[in-house]
Amino acid sequence: MSRRRQIYEGKAKILYEGPEPGTIIQYFKDDATAFNAQKKGTISGKGVLNNRISEHLFTLLGHIGVPTHFIRRLNMREQLVRQVEIVPIEVVVRNVVAGSLAKRLGIEEGTPLPRTIIEYYLKDDALGDPMVTDEHIAAFGWASQEEMHDIADLAIRINDFLSGLFAAVGIRLVDFKLEFGRLWDGDFARIILADEISPDGCRLWDMTTNEKLDKDRFRRDLGGEVEAYQDVARRLGLLPEGNV
Amino acid sequence: MSRRRQIYEGKAKILYEGPEPGTIIQYFKDDATAFNAQKKGTISGKGVLNNRISEHLFTLLGHIGVPTHFIRRLNMREQLVRQVEIVPIEVVVRNVVAGSLAKRLGIEEGTPLPRTIIEYYLKDDALGDPMVTDEHIAAFGWASQEEMHDIADLAIRINDFLSGLFAAVGIRLVDFKLEFGRLWDGDFARIILADEISPDGCRLWDMTTNEKLDKDRFRRDLGGEVEAYQDVARRLGLLPEGNV
Numbered sequence: 001m002s003r004r005r006q007i008y009e010g011k012a013k014i015l016y017e018g019p020e021p022g023t024i025i026q027y028f029k030d031d032a033t034a035f036n037a038q039k040k041g042t043i044s045g046k047g048v049l050n051n052r053i054s055e056h057l058f059t060l061l062g063h064i065g066v067p068t069h070f071i072r073r074l075n076m077r078e079q080l081v082r083q084v085e086i087v088p089i090e091v092v093v094r095n096v097v098a099g100s101l102a103k104r105l106g107i108e109e110g111t112p113l114p115r116t117i118i119e120y121y122l123k124d125d126a127l128g129d130p131m132v133t134d135e136h137i138a139a140f141g142w143a144s145q146e147e148m149h150d151i152a153d154l155a156i157r158i159n160d161f162l163s164g165l166f167a168a169v170g171i172r173l174v175d176f177k178l179e180f181g182r183l184w185d186g187d188f189a190r191i192i193l194a195d196e197i198s199p200d201g202c203r204l205w206d207m208t209t210n211e212k213l214d215k216d217r218f219r220r221d222l223g224g225e226v227e228a229y230q231d232v233a234r235r236l237g238l239l240p241e242g243n244v
Numbered sequence: 245m246s247r248r249r250q251i252y253e254g255k256a257k258i259l260y261e262g263p264e265p266g267t268i269i270q271y272f273k274d275d276a277t278a279f280n281a282q283k284k285g286t287i288s289g290k291g292v293l294n295n296r297i298s299e300h301l302f303t304l305l306g307h308i309g310v311p312t313h314f315i316r317r318l319n320m321r322e323q324l325v326r327q328v329e330i331v332p333i334e335v336v337v338r339n340v341v342a343g344s345l346a347k348r349l350g351i352e353e354g355t356p357l358p359r360t361i362i363e364y365y366l367k368d369d370a371l372g373d374p375m376v377t378d379e380h381i382a383a384f385g386w387a388s389q390e391e392m393h394d395i396a397d398l399a400i401r402i403n404d405f406l407s408g409l410f411a412a413v414g415i416r417l418v419d420f421k422l423e424f425g426r427l428w429d430g431d432f433a434r435i436i437l438a439d440e441i442s443p444d445g446c447r448l449w450d451m452t453t454n455e456k457l458d459k460d461r462f463r464r465d466l467g468g469e470v471e472a473y474q475d476v477a478r479r480l481g482l483l484p485e486g487n488v
């Protein structure tokens with residue numbers, strides 16, 4: 001591997017300068033954090049699985065016309081992506097009540113939502129990623145109203161597609177987090193899907209048993225994290241059948 | 245005073261059955277609470293001032309065509325209002341960063357907002373009035389999208405009017421809380437302004453000195469609560485000039 005300049009080290013990934021201008025390399029670590037990094041650990045093999053799962057989902061989303069940063073996977077832990085200016089908003093799409101929503105609104109986890117909810121959180125670890133609305137986003141200029149319109153539209157399309165994809169393999173897509181970025185083309189910026197989609201940022205429940213196949217296993221000390229991530233990859237056809 | 249049926253006792257007011265069907269009496273207490281009623285106290289004379297200030301503001305808002313529950317003041321502590329079905333959402337309008345917004349977003353209190361922000365909080369003491377968005381409100385049916393449209397429109401009009409009114413008497417309207425209700429007319433419900441508008445639910449800062457003329461004096465143990473409320477009433481022309 002040639003020597004590369006590291007751009008950023010986050011909680012789950014490292015970004016390196018890519019081979020061409022405007023590209024970067026996402027390296028997927030095994031590090032896991034929860035509760036705003038108050039809880040830290042390692043899930044051995046997670047990075048490999050997330051790299052593969054995210055590649056798969058971004059590729060399929062590209063096929064339905066969702067613009068994404070994904071270019072190609074480079075190796076077990078790395079993928080080449082288009083560098084974007086990340087919109088500092090975590091977009092959470094919810095189909096079933098779980099996690100912080102259950103707690104905040106006093107609704108039992110597992111209650112199906114009468115309709116899908118999109119939530120926005122300011123991407124700011126120091127502030128604990130506070131929930132914000134279109135109002136705050138517009139007032140502080142974190143994204144334009146046109147950009148937020150594109151983001152909401154894409155979030156809904158991604159939710160519909162992924163809900164179907166996971167349903168086909170016996171998994172309920174409870175909720176998930178997305179990040180979007182601006183791809184500049186001269187003076188014009190286009191919103192594209194960035195970051196990753198993996199069990200780190202999704203709640204995935206087995207449709208029959210309600211077993212959690214996602215990072216909640218780590219958050220809640222349930223154990224079997226890597227087996228759950230492997231199960232997701234296997235159901236998506238990303239692991240040889242023998243590999244359970 | 246005739247014997248009347250008490251309908252509800254809240255943190256700052258008591259509701260009694262009104263003389264005619266569809267009316268109720270709001271009795272303004274001197275009780276003050278803060279931080280979701282973890283802090284309790286009394287501000288002697290507050291109820292009288294809030295009754296008078298709220299009467300004044302609701303009357304003027306009525307004149308510009310904002311539909312309100314206010315019918316007439318009955319005495320020092322009571323006003324007759326139209327009974328409504330309260331929309332369980334506290335509507336907060338912000339012009340300047342203060343309070344929970346300053347804390348949540350890490351922005352210095354007193355920073356003018358680039359544009360007005362409307363926030364919604366679920367009216368649920370047990371849950372600590374969690375912030376919600378149009379998304380949650382629509383999903384759980386707490387108000388229809390048409391109702392939320394009316395509410396947002398009214399909130400903006402009320403903000404513009406009150407900002408002007410307070411500016412004229414040297415007061416900056418930093419933020420304030422509104423409650424709306426449904427007035428049923430057969431099968432049709434109209435959204436009208438309910439509850440109260442008073443220094444209990446507004447942040448009012450002297451324009452020159454930034455002195456706080458509102459419940460933050462109580463929340464932050466600054467003292468001089470009733471003098472501050474009196475100052476607001478006096479500036480609005482509601483107290484004889486001699487009464488400082």
Ligand SMILES: Nc1ncnc2c1ncn2[C@@H]1O[C@H](COP(=O)(O)OP(=O)(O)O)[C@@H](O)[C@H]1O
Pocket residue numbers: 008009010011012013014015024069081082083084085086179181194195196
């Ligand atoms: N295409 C991209 N261009 C630039 N930055 C990106 C892109 N995709 C993701 N990122 C950013 O790279 C970082 C990924 O590392 P991660 O460990 O997830 O970080 P964090 O701890 O901030 O969540 C995130 O900050 C994410 O916003």
Ligand SMILES: Nc1ncnc2c1ncn2[C@@H]1O[C@H](COP(=O)(O)OP(=O)(O)O)[C@@H](O)[C@H]1O
Pocket residue numbers: 252253254255256257258259268313325326327328329330423425438439440
């Ligand atoms: N016109 C109205 N009809 C019915 N209820 C009202 C009306 N105006 C205000 N209310 C309700 O009356 C109560 C006022 O008492 P308050 O002490 O402010 O209560 P709380 O502790 O719930 O804030 C509030 O619950 C408010 O929603």
Ligand SMILES: [Mg+2]
Pocket residue numbers: 010011012195
């Ligand atoms: Mg991340």
Ligand SMILES: [Mg+2]
Pocket residue numbers: 254255256439
């Ligand atoms: Mg109240």
